[in-house]
Amino acid sequence: MRSKFFFMITKNNKIKLVVIVLVLAISPFFAFGQEGTPKNTKATRAKKVIQEKAGRPDVPGDLMIEFGFNWMQENTPGYGFKTIGSNTFNMYYLLDMPIGDSKFSFHPGIGFGTDRFSFDKDITLGYGLDSLGNSEVQYVPLDSIYGAGNSYKKSIVNANYLDIPFEIRWHSRQYDPKRSFKVAVGGKVGVLIDSKTKIKYKDGGETKKTKQKENFNLSTIRYGAYAKVGFGGFSLLYYYSISDAFKKDKGPMNTTTYPMTIGMSLALF
Helix, strand or coil: CHHHHHHHHHHHHHHHHHHHHHHHHHHHHHHHHHHCCCCCCHHHHHHHHEEEEEEECCCEEEEEEEEEEEEEECCCCCCCEEEEEEEEEEEEEECCEECHHHHEEEEEEEEEEEEEEEECCEEEEEEEEECCCCEEEEECCCHHHHCCCCCEEEEEEEEEEEEEEEEEEEEEECCCCCEEEEEEEEEEEEEEEEEEEEEEECCCCEEEEEEEEEECCCCCEEEEEEEEEEECCCCEEEEEEEECCECCCCHHHHHHHEEEEEEEEECCC
């Protein structure tokens, strides 16, 4: 009964945290909407003329998709992740807020991020007992779960986040950012909403897939910084996580890992 009550408290706290994050995330959108009709400035008029000539819709923001390859800095020798098979996919909506009559603009947003990390050995995350008999997250050999003699095709950790990205951009063409060279620096804060391990293997000539949904002591909150450089709606992307992938001293073998991503970003509109 006590454990059930603890689970309910933990679950409710997570729900409250997600609600708070959502409120903070959408507040800039309400503030933006309450400003009313955009000011009739030189920048506004110039951008409108360019959009009309190019036949582009006047949408107040960008729908962004990002994808790339991941790797981790880990401090546990022999238990690494491979870059091929480890990837990121994000989908964000960012507002476009010019900073005065300049080439700079501020872009707050909200969206979802997915990270996958592929083990370079036949292992996965699981639970075991430490020297004091307490449960802890460990690296677990796949043979100890599925039996010896199997052929393992894939072993990954998958984490999904509700993210709040924000960035400052500089455009070479002040009134035509859709057709200009650009540089952006920013960051994001995310809340873990789902995590699991996935295993794909062959057993007796039959291909099998298994999933285990657990948090595996992954950090509930993540945050990091990124930079972009590109032209128009396309950019190259580099992201570095300032937060550890696991909770402090709770990773397997006290692993400390800081995920990094290199990839590309594309504005759909």
